[in-house]
Amino acid sequence: MDLASIYRAEYGRCVATLTRLLGDINLAEEAVQDAFTTALQKWQIPPPNPGAWIVTTARNRAVDRLRRESTREARHAQALLLHHPDEPREVGPVRDDQLRLIFTCCHPALAPDARTALTLRLLGGLDVPEIARAYLVQEATVAQRIVRAKKKIRDAGIPYRVPAEHELPDRLPPVLAVLYLMFNEGYAATAGPLIRTDLCGEAIRLARELATLMPDEPEVLGLLALLLLTEARRPARLDPNGELVLLADQDRSLWNRSLIAEGHGLVRRCLRRNRPGPYQIQAAISAVHTDGATTDWPQVLALYDQLHALAPTPVVALNRAVAVAEVHGPAVALAALEDVDLPGYHRLPATRAELLARLGRDDEARAAYDQAAALATNETERAYLQKRRTELTREWRAS
Amino acid sequence: MKQYLLSVHFVEGAPTPSDEETQTMFRETGRINDDMQAAGAWVFGGGLTSPDSATVVRVDNGTATMSDGPFAETKEHIAGFWVIKCADLDAALAWAERCAAACGPVEVRPFDDLSQA
Numbered sequence: 347m348d349l350a351s352i353y354r355a356e357y358g359r360c361v362a363t364l365t366r367l368l369g370d371i372n373l374a375e376e377a378v379q380d381a382f383t384t385a386l387q388k389w390q391i392p393p394p395n396p397g398a399w400i401v402t403t404a405r406n407r408a409v410d411r412l413r414r415e416s417t418r419e420a421r422h423a424q425a426l427l428l429h430h431p432d433e434p435r436e437v438g439p440v441r442d443d444q445l446r447l448i449f450t451c452c453h454p455a456l457a458p459d460a461r462t463a464l465t466l467r468l469l470g471g472l473d474v475p476e477i478a479r480a481y482l483v484q485e486a487t488v489a490q491r492i493v494r495a496k497k498k499i500r501d502a503g504i505p506y507r508v509p510a511e512h513e514l515p516d517r518l519p520p521v522l523a524v525l526y527l528m529f530n531e532g533y534a535a536t537a538g539p540l541i542r543t544d545l546c547g548e549a550i551r552l553a554r555e556l557a558t559l560m561p562d563e564p565e566v567l568g569l570l571a572l573l574l575l576t577e578a579r580r581p582a583r584l585d586p587n588g589e590l591v592l593l594a595d596q597d598r599s600l601w602n603r604s605l606i607a608e609g610h611g612l613v614r615r616c617l618r619r620n621r622p623g624p625y626q627i628q629a630a631i632s633a634v635h636t637d638g639a640t641t642d643w644p645q646v647l648a649l650y651d652q653l654h655a656l657a658p659t660p661v662v663a664l665n666r667a668v669a670v671a672e673v674h675g676p677a678v679a680l681a682a683l684e685d686v687d688l689p690g691y692h693r694l695p696a697t698r699a700e701l702l703a704r705l706g707r708d709d710e711a712r713a714a715y716d717q718a719a720a721l722a723t724n725e726t727e728r729a730y731l732q733k734r735r736t737e738l739t740r741e742w743r744a745s
Numbered sequence: 746m747k748q749y750l751l752s753v754h755f756v757e758g759a760p761t762p763s764d765e766e767t768q769t770m771f772r773e774t775g776r777i778n779d780d781m782q783a784a785g786a787w788v789f790g791g792g793l794t795s796p797d798s799a800t801v802v803r804v805d806n807g808t809a810t811m812s813d814g815p816f817a818e819t820k821e822h823i824a825g826f827w828v829i830k831c832a833d834l835d836a837a838l839a840w841a842e843r844c845a846a847a848c849g850p851v852e853v854r855p856f857d858d859l860s861q862a
Contacts, residue, residue, distance in 0.1 A: 455834060502855045503747040505833035513835075 349389070353382060356397040357471030358552075362443035363401050365506060368408055371450075371468065371496050377404035377411070444469060445559045446506050448552070451495075452520040453504045460495035463488050465524050470548045480528075480545055482536050514563070522569050522625060525553050529573050533580070540584065540726040546577055557612075564616040568626030571612035575632035578605035590730040593635060606636045627653040643672035660688045664697060676704040692721035696731055708738050746830045748788065748856040749837040753848045755795070755824035773847035777840070781829060786840060790827035824848075828856075 357378065364374035381404035385396075393399045412424040451464040459481075466472040466480070474492070478485040498504065509517040532545025553570040560566045582596035591597075613633045616626050631649045635641050650666035663686045671679035680701045688694045699714035715735035722728040762770065781787035796815040803810050815822055827844065831837045837853050845851040 453834075455838070501857070502853075503831075503833040503837075505835050509835075 349382075349386060349392070352385075352392060352396045354471050356400055357382075358447075358469035359397055359441070359444055360400045360404060361468050361471075362447040364404050364408065365447055366443045367405060369506070371499060373408060373411075374404075375468070377408040380404065380407045441555065441559055442508070444555060445508050448521055448556065449508055449517060450499060450504055450506050452517075452524050453499075454516070454520055455502065455504060456495050456498060457491075458520075458523075460491045461520060462524050462527055463491045464495045465552075466528065466548070467492055469552060470528075472548070476544075479538075480531055480535075480542065518563065518565065521556070522565060525549050525556070525573075526569060526625070528552075529576070533576060534724065534727070536723050537725070540590065540724055541580060543580075546573075546580070549573060550577060564619045564621050565623040565625050567612050567616035568623060568629045571609045571616065571629035572625055572632055574605045574612070575609035575629060575636055578602040578609065578636060584726070588726065589733070590726055593641075598639065601636065609633065610637070622652070622656070624653060624657045627656065641672075643669055647673045660686050661691075664688065664694055667701075668697060671701055671704070676701040680705070690721060692718045692723075692727070692731070694718075695721065699731075699734070703734075703738055711735075711738060746832060747834075747837075748828060748830050748860065749834075750826055750828055750852075750854045750856065751790075751837070751841050751844055752826040752852045752854070753824050753844065754821045754850065754852070757820040757822075770847055774844075777843050777847060780843075781827070781840065786829045786831055786836075788828040788830055790825070790829075792825035793823060796822040 360378045360381070361371075361374050364377050365371050368374050368377070378400060381400045384403055384407075385392075385400065409424055412420045447468060448465065451468055452461045456464070462481070463477050466477045467474070472480070474485050474489050478488045481488075526549075529546055529549035532542040532547075532549060534540060535542050535545075550570075550573050553566075553573050557566050557570045578601050579593070579596065581602065582598065582600040583591060585591050609629070610633050613626070613629050617630065627649055631646055631653070634645050634649065647666070647669040650662070650669050654662050654666050664683070667679045667682045667686070670682050680698065683694070683698060683701070686694060695714045696718035699711045699718055702708075702711035702714055712735055715731050715738075719728050719731040719735070722731060778787065778790065781790075799813075799815040801812050801814065801816050803812070825848070827840075829837060829840055831840070834853070834855070837855075841851045841853045
């Protein structure tokens with residue numbers, strides 16, 4: 347393994363462990379970066395346990411640094427670092443530390459934008475330019491968000507701990523939301539290439555960690571299953587010309603069978619607990635789509651009804667309408683969309699356009715495609731919508 | 746331990762609470778104060794008179810001037826506050842939740858490190 351992949355895989359774990367040891371995120375980051383710089387100079391080949399090497403080196407660096415500083419706090423912190431009687435000499439990254447850090451980064455007292463940026467930085471090891479590119483914001487904005495969030499964690503005393511069981515219903519959703527957001531931005535990027543495999547991979551890696559750390563939380567398993575089942579279809583999502591292929595038209599032989607098997611297993615495992623939540627139901631919908639040669643639409647619609655009862659958001663209503671169209675026809679689906687309000691979201695007019703086209707209302711469909719294309723921020727999606735518009739005169743292909 | 750200011754705000758033009766609502770608020774606030782003291786979180790707290798009883802003192806070139814009215818020209822004014830000490834923000838937020846249920850929105854603001862040595 348090269349140093350870059352080791353960095354990506356170990357950075358978050360090492361920062362998490364050092365944050366526990368030092369009680370300070372900034373010091374932890376500096377120490378871990380120092381240790382990676384040392385590794386760059388010293389490693390001919392990486393040691394068998396690179397994470398443990400980095401943590402030990404970072405810890406020694408931190409002790410050196412604290413020795414040079416002579417404040418009371420520094421001496422106190424140094425004493426704590428030197429006297430850890432229970433710990434083995436070689437300190438390996440501890441997974442619980444990452445869990446603590448995820449909950450710290452996603453604390454509800456931090457702004458949602460800051461939560462995502464901080465999670466990508468501290469747990470994913472992405473640098474500021476990478477995060478800025480992912481969310482189409484200025485690097486300075488990202489840098490400022492991260493600095494502010496770290497300052498608030500320190501000044502306000504946001505604890506570095508996993509919330510107690512009774513607090514989880516409030517505290518887990520922002521964590522899951524951050525990972526879901528990260529994945530979605532990777533799967534349908536706001537701009538640039540449609541798919542950003544690095545972000546998808548990072549979100550899945552962190553969701554896997556979370557599922558290992560919290561195997562009893564069905565929504566965590568549900569989220570992981572949802573991400574895996576969505577990722578499994580990725581190879582079929584663009585044709586060789588880079589054009590978007592809708593689910594119904596995808597070459598299913600390109601889907602990743604092992605991810606599908608893993609996702610189905612997780613869906614069964616979490617649904618057995620009978621505590622359905624939005625991520626589990628969305629995962630179940632994905633499981634139906636990836637089960638067999640065609641989609642069982644009545645089952646998908648039943649699941650959307652359940653999801654809508656639990657989370658009556660406009661996006662759920664929009665997705666439900668797609669299933670309604672397959673089961674009850676486009677006219678009923680169009681009526682179901684009447685009250686849906688999603689200003690600026692291209693998928694609403696895009697869906698209306700498809701339904702209008704199926705009803706033979708071509709002029710209205712063209713206008714809706716134009717509206718959707720104008721709102722789409724991703725070039726691949728816009729090209730798809732424009733193509734659909736020009737195809738209107740041709741015969742409708744069932745999807 | 747960290748110290749936090751939990752402040753409650755009075756908004757000009759907001760409907761005045763009924764006597765009954767005021768009584769309930771006072772009763773619940775009293776209960777929160779007792780519980781804070783019992784838990785060792787209480788440092789200080791109290792309600793303030795209306796902003797029209799405020800005076801601003803300024804010193805320019807060694808000369809003090811006074812003016813009638815609150816410092817900030819806003820519709821929202823601090824109406825009361827608690828200063829509490831807690832292990833971390835989560836503990837402060839738990840108190841704030843009770844205070845907010847009794848008195849309306851509460852701002853939680855940590856004291857800086859120098860003030861709480």
